[in-house]
């Protein structure tokens with residue numbers, strides 16, 4: 001009768017709840033510390049859940065109250081895109097304006113800036129120094145550096161223009 005049963009269920013064992021609990025603790029070999037470890041683990045789990053929940057609530061609030069530099073760069077201001085020394089006439093570059101890319105070109109008619117997102121399928125265009133043209137690497141769409149107009153390829157529309165301002169030797173792109 002006693003084979004295969006925990007000690008508490010043996011004949012003459014303590015059949016109260018406390019007895020069963022003690023018996024199970026004894027059967028597991030953990031003695032009285034099994035319950036304590038379990039309680040500590042549950043307390044830790046509860047604390048972890050509370051901290052995680054608070055973090056999930058507080059993080060977006062902090063993000064809303066303290067926007068990142070990248071986000072603020074895209075609204076109501078301007079972004080330094082380079083200098084006349086780094087972008088001499090006949091050169092261009094893709095720069096980050098907030099979270100979006102822009103292509104800045106120093107043409108003989110002045111500094112121009114456009115969205116660097118191709119109007120075909122949204123690839124990021126690049127400045128091609130050899131062709132002296134803005135080129136999309138995805139399907140070889142080509143754009144005029146002077147106007148952003150499509151020169152060749154599949155893009156259906158010109159690159160949207162951005163406002164570029166030169167102050168001293170600094171080139172800014174107006175974002176707002």
Ligand code: FES
Nearest residue numbers: 118120121136141
């Ligand atoms: S995505 Fe630019 S040419 Fe197709």
